[in-house]
Amino acid sequence: MNLTLLILLPLFTAIAILLMRNATQVKWVALAGATAQFILAFVLLFLFRQERAGGNTAQMLFELQYNWFPSWNISFHLGVDGISVAMILLTAFVVIAGVLVSWNVTKMTKEFYFLLILLSLGAYGFFISLDLFILFFFLEIAVIPKYLLIGIWGSGKKEYSANKLALMLMGGSALVLVGLLGIYFSGTERSFDLMKLAQLNIPIETQMICFPLLFVGFGVFTALFPFHTWVPDGHSSAPTAGSMFLAGISMKLGGYGCLRVATYIMPDGAKEYANIIIVLSVIAILYGAFATMMQKDLKYINAYSSVSHCGFVLLGIGMLTKTSMTGAVMQMVSHGLMTALFFAVIGMIYERTHTRQVSEMSGLLKRMPFIISILFIVGLCSLGLPGLSGFVAEMTVFMGSWEHPDTFRRVATILACLSIVVTAVYILRAITSTAMGPLKAGYETLTDATWNEKLAALILVAGIIAIGVAPFWLNDLVSPGAEIIMQKISPVTTGIK
Amino acid sequence: MPNATYITLIILLPLAGFLMLGIFGRKYFKNTSGMIGTTLLFVSTLLALYTAYGYFFEYGKVDGIYQKLVPLKYTWLQFSPGVSIDMGIIIDPISVMMLVVVSFISLMVHIYSLGYMKGDERFPTYYAFLGLFTFSMLGLVISSNIFQIYIFWELVGVSSFLLIGYYYDKPSAVAACKKAFIVTRFADVGFLIGILILSFYSGTLDFNTLIATLTSPESNEYKNAVAVSFLGVSALTWGLVLVFIGGAGKSAMFPLHIWLPDAMEGPTPVSALIHAATMVVAGVFLVARLFPVFAISAPDALSLVGYVGAISALIAAVIACTQTDIKRVLAYSTMSQIGYMMFALGVSKYGGEEGLGYTASMFHLFTHAMFKALLFLGAGAVIHYIHSNEMKDMGGLRKYLPVTHITFLIACLAIAGVPPFAGFFSKEEILLAAFQHNPIIYWIALITSGLTAFYMFRLYFSIFWNKEADQHDAHKSEGGFAMMMPLVLLAIGAAAAGFIPFGHFVSSDGTRLETELHLQFSIAPVALGLAGILIAMWMYKKESTKPDTVAASLSGIYNAAYHKFYIDDIYLFITKKALFNLIGRPAAWIDKNIVDGLVNATGNSTRDISETIKGFQSGKVQQYAIYFLVGIIGLALLFIYFWK
């Protein structure tokens, strides 16, 4: 399969959207494009599994390389492994759901959909790049539409949030860029090629400097404590689809970058800084969870819980075992689906009740059984109910983390485990007080979900359940990739024989 | 060999019911959902009975020992070589016994609910949730992998949450379901960490392998697990204690019991199924499942189980004497009886005659399921008739509810340990086991058994005798066939289950255990039981002021017990005051003001700096020219004199 399709498809969709005359056409073109992406992602999955089943054990499949800027050794180098395929699937799910829930956007519809599709273009490009320069290029493509999405279609203090988000993410990108250049100029060979750099054994001094730059840079995207404050403001001000993309896709760019770029290229740096990463991620997990408990706005609740959940991604990476890395990727996929769905549901509720304050809602189950059922599913997923994706991912991280016999990591793991209680507290608080209790006066005429909302929700729920009920396929997809990343990190003493 | 397909079907049929009714029920099966659920479960129950028959009488026994068979195992999630979550089926005496109990009680509740929940707006949802619960509980008991049990453990918890909150527009129900979920969740963290510890040291998650490695003193795994210690206690003991915390949460052991009384907000049949007969004994089941490890490798952990069980039994019995809500009385009674099962395990040893406690515990679990379900369903019938849970609204109902009255009486006699009802046999075994191994626990158990008889008959007399029935509408009937049939069936069970030679089937090591009655030993408990009944009769048979007088004379302890020994208030203090105010609020504050403040401060200082700098851009050409010249001179000096 030619991977450029993944870039060209959104590109042509975006162009086609610009050529459309009215909002209806725009919507249908966007939906068609998103559906095509969705199908393409599954075709990719299918072909990938076929290749692997056929015995192709190359690290990257479907590789593709064009010279782009030969004098600086920049090439247009694409390729996927299991981790990328998982992330691409996630993106496809979120994009189609995002397009569907935005069906009622009336303000500048064409531009809105254009930006959504552009963002997906950046994400796909990011996930399939094997050249750090184009990886960075796509990263930037994925950042800029967010600013506009929040600034134009947002709500509340949207300008503030848009600025904050864009500046913090740009700051992160700047660190990434500095780190990339540091790597580029450090070795004997000037190269941006990921696969080449991974073989190069970058000197430890360089790693000590560049690893934190890259990790923190990407970490900003994935809400690394204390660089997470864009998350609550950004998510709560963004339009529904914007929040979905932000939490479902953008935050994953960071996690993927931490894993694929920082840890893969600089294993020694990762080992040196592992303890710091663990401490920060445990803080993010617990502190995010406790901060969530005090939130009153549904979007803030989900945003802070994202901080907590993304902490698991970083914890999985910081623990540096194959299982924990696999868990980190699973958590990315799971959290992407789950949080996108959560934001979609919040958006649906908000469209009907015109409030997001938990205290102002009550007994909605009576009027909108479908939406609230989805809310229950996503809430339960968030607190890690077996059968849904969150459980699988968190447990994999825990199991991976527990493979270290030293006390420090043990304590970290136990602290992280404790968060599942806090998660239960805030999730139950949020869903019971919105959904249950007597129906609030004035809400008697609320209606249930429309076809597009139902479709969007069901697609995401299908993803969540597919992972939750049958995690082995995702595990099989991801763990070989994690293993390769782990190969260069000299085997950490594992207790499990 | 057992047929894996049948056993899988036992579990999957309720799940099918859940999916079908949950997704399509509201639209297509508005009225037929009850019948669908019940039929599916009926098939399940038949299959379970068939499996039990097959296991106990056909293939289960090899050389006189019941084997642990694993007819199905499927790798669900591979962590690292050897460590994986498998979805499997384990067939051994306790899992088969539980299969029968769970499916049978569940079937009774399904049938009963056909009458009890008739006309409810969310009828299909109710049956869907029942299906989900039954699925999870059945899955739990046949789990062959410790992580698999955790998975179903959580699913059981969530179905319990959904069913407690079934009347979702009642704020008290909403609060109760939250509380139940969060308290058990808290305990589950212990369970989870326990799993992590056990899996780390044994290198597996599979029950059979895990038990085998951790109970053989020669294996390296065992040596490691015992050698590593934390706070003077070996890692293995820690792991088991943590697992037990999980079990204690689910089984409402002191001090994690606070959710159980509140859980009575759910529909009464649900209380009968989940919060009396099946889910709450999951903790007991878990300890029994890991019993060899407890008994052989970590006797300290096992004695902890024993003491926790005994304390819970006593405290719950005392509290039960003072409660006025009949369902709450039953809830505390459940807790007390589970305490019995726990300490029976706690005083047991592994293997042979020494394993009497194990058998007794399982036996009690079995009989308790019968009579406690019966009690709840009977209470349900009463509540259905009176529309109130409070004792003071009841009295003299024996004429109006004859079937309920008789069956309820049988259940009360059974729980009070009056021969020849089921409870007598199982309780005698427990007391015997305790007597043999731990006198302290034995005395606690004895006192508790007297209290049990007292509070059960207090309940019985208050409902069916006491003041004469007033203006209850005569035209109201006791409830249809659907409600009466389960009562009668369960009453038969409660009356006759004790005659099953339980030790022949279930014992700690799978061998045949002969249990005989020691008549001279039985005198004390039976006498105490009868005394309890007589006191209750004296106080409550006729309407009088005696109870108040007694309560007044024992005011200190009465008040403490009436307020559940203030444990709820302590929890409330810890969570509301401490957790929210001391951690949650500061965390949110720090985030808003310090972390975010720093971010904003960075932004603001950038702006301030630029405000200062922009003064240079005055728009005045001459100023620019001066800067320009000064700059040039500066650069020239720099390059000429300093940077040659």
Place this chain on the structure above:
Amino acid sequence: MIEPGLIYHMLFISATLFFIGVYGFFTRRNLVTMLMSVELILNSVNLNFIAFNKYLWYDKLDGLFFTIFIIAIAAAEAAVAIAIIINLYRSHQSIDVEKAEEMKF
């Protein structure tokens, strides 16, 4: 015939003239007088070119050509400048630079 030492004199004159022009450019507030200062500066440059041509590279005429071109450009520049000044005067009723400061911040 040629005294090389004189080049120093020429360059001193040129430099002095230049800084006189600079001083004028800094202190004058009237645009026309600023333009005059600029002309002085240009002339000092011309003088420099000529001096170098005369005393150091007398075998070529390049300095001379530069001077010619500078004079041509200066003429054009003066014309444009004056057009701008007049336009500014129309819009501001003044040609005080201190008052023409819209392009700030």
Place this chain on the structure above:
Amino acid sequence: MSGSTIIFYLLAAITLVSAVLAVTTRMIFRAAIYLLFSLIGIAGIYFWLNYEFIAAVQIVVYVGGIVVLIIFSIFLTQQAGEQLPKQKMGRQLFSALAAFCGLALVMLQLAQHEFTGTGNKAVEPTVANIGYQMLGVDDNGYALPFEVVSILLLAALIGCIVIALKSKPEKA
């Protein structure tokens, strides 16, 4: 001190003194006149150096063209007799200081620098030589800059017209 040298110093003095007066006087018209003298002084220096052609150009373009242009613009924008507004004292001092420092620096550098001329044969700056080279297209020809400057002049011409045009009143 030969007569030639005296003339040189005289010309230099005229140039510098009138330049100083041109930038300091507060009568704008007088400033223009002082500028005129300064430019004439420079033309004199050109004559003194035997660069007659340049001297002529200097007089024709600067004295005859630019200064006249400046005087016109003074008339167009200003009451000729008015005194210029006084600059702030601080600004004056600072400008003088900056200019003086710059001058000192340049002078210092000049004084320390040793100039060496080429030993080649001199080329006479006659009008014929200038003319040939100006329009020559060989290695030393200046035809291209010449053309460029002519285009620049044209552009300046058009630019002047456009800038100085009165903007039309906007149509309603």
